[in-house]
Amino acid sequence: MTTRAQDIAALVSNVADTEHRFLLHGDRHDPRVTPWMPYQPADFIAIIWECLPVVTTLAQDHTPKFLDVGSGPGTKLDIAQDLFGLEVCGVEIDSGMAAEAKLFTVHQNALDFPHYKDFDLIWLYRPFRDAGLERELETLIIQEMKPGAILAGGSWETDPGSLGWETIVDDTLNNPNGPGCIWRGAWRKPQAA
Ligand SMILES: C[S@@+](CC[C@H](N)C(=O)[O-])C[C@H]1O[C@@H](n2cnc3c(N)ncnc32)[C@H](O)[C@@H]1O
Numbered sequence: 702m703t704t705r706a707q708d709i710a711a712l713v714s715n716v717a718d719t720e721h722r723f724l725l726h727g728d729r730h731d732p733r734v735t736p737w738m739p740y741q742p743a744d745f746i747a748i749i750w751e752c753l754p755v756v757t758t759l760a761q762d763h764t765p766k767f768l769d770v771g772s773g774p775g776t777k778l779d780i781a782q783d784l785f786g787l788e789v790c791g792v793e794i795d796s797g798m799a800a801e802a803k804l805f806t807v808h809q810n811a812l813d814f815p816h817y818k819d820f821d822l823i824w825l826y827r828p829f830r831d832a833g834l835e836r837e838l839e840t841l842i843i844q845e846m847k848p849g850a851i852l853a854g855g856s857w858e859t860d861p862g863s864l865g866w867e868t869i870v871d872d873t874l875n876n877p878n879g880p881g882c883i884w885r886g887a888w889r890k891p892q893a894a
Contacts, residue, residue, distance in 0.1 A: 712783045716742055716776045719801075723774050727795045733831040737773045737798060740826045740854070744872070744885075745777060749785060749822070751870040752851050752887050756787075756821045759849050764788040768820040770811045770842070771828035775802025787822065794828070811838055817845035827856040849892045855885030866890055 703711070720739040727736030756765040765788065767781040772791025775798075781787045782804060791806035792814045793799040799808040807814065811828055823846055829835035836858040843859065846852060851869060852861075861868075861884055869887040876882055 708783070712779060713742075716779060719774050719776050723798060723801070726773070726798055733829060733834055734794070735771075735827050735830045737795075739773065739776060742776070742780065745824075746780060746784065748853050748870055748872065748885070748887055749781065749824075752822055752853055753785060755851060755869060755889060760821045765821045766790070766819060767822045767824065768792065768817070769824045770814075770838070771826065772802065772806055773798045775804050775806055777824060778802060778804040778806070781824075790816075790820070812841065817842050818847045820846065820850060822851045822853065825852060825854040825857070827854075832858055843890070846890055848890055851887050851889045853887035855883060857884045860884065861886065861888045864888060864890075 720742070723737045725736045725738065728734055729736050760766070764786065767787040767789045769777045769791045772778055772793045773795070775791055778789040778791050782789045789804050791802055791804070792809055792811050793802070793806055794810050796808055799806045817823065823842060825839070825842060827835065829838060839857055839859045842852065843864065866888040869889055871886040873885055874883040
């Protein structure tokens with residue numbers, strides 16, 4: 702029997718090993734797509750932690766549902782399930798990484814994924830290098846996700862402040878020397894939208 706500390710140590714070790722093993726995996730020659738360049742796990746944990754009280758309130762009759770858009774080999778799914786007890790799903794375009802994931806992952810282009818409305822917490826960290834495609838995906842998710850659900854992540858084309866949504870955590874990196882910033886954090890779609 703393992704202790705809770707041993708379980709967490711195994712999770713951290715597995716996430717670090719898998720994220721390292723798949724680094725830059727994917728179609729590196731497609732200028733539109735980012736390959737596997739994972740979000741810093743500690744920053745991911747910090748942002749999801751801030752979302753938990755809200756998603757727990759939203760999902761009173763079910764386990765909160767978490768989606769990683771561009772989930773690669775599924776490490777953020779592992780953390781969301783094993784550390785936070787969320788019900789998880791990934792969508793990933795690369796068949797090799799989708800097959801590697803231990804937890805439920807749909808092998809599909811995120812632009813064709815029809816289930817954004819089913820999730821309480823959606824994690825989106827830059828599947829597309831191409832700004833136009835990235836904006837198209839963000840617009841789709843923003844429209845389709847259910848009222849009250851949270852969109853978290855970063856490196857978006859959309860300025861979350863322009864949406865008029867509730868800020869759960871704003872960890873945006875601003876460039877003090879001129880224009881430009883990297884949106885990071887979590888924002889909640891209004892209930893009445
Ligand atoms: C920057 S990584 C994000 C990794 C992970 N979500 C995280 O936060 O650590 C982008 C991932 O999106 C995937 N991806 C790229 N285009 C995609 C698409 N159209 N549909 C689904 N996944 C896509 C890539 O294969 C890659 O695994």
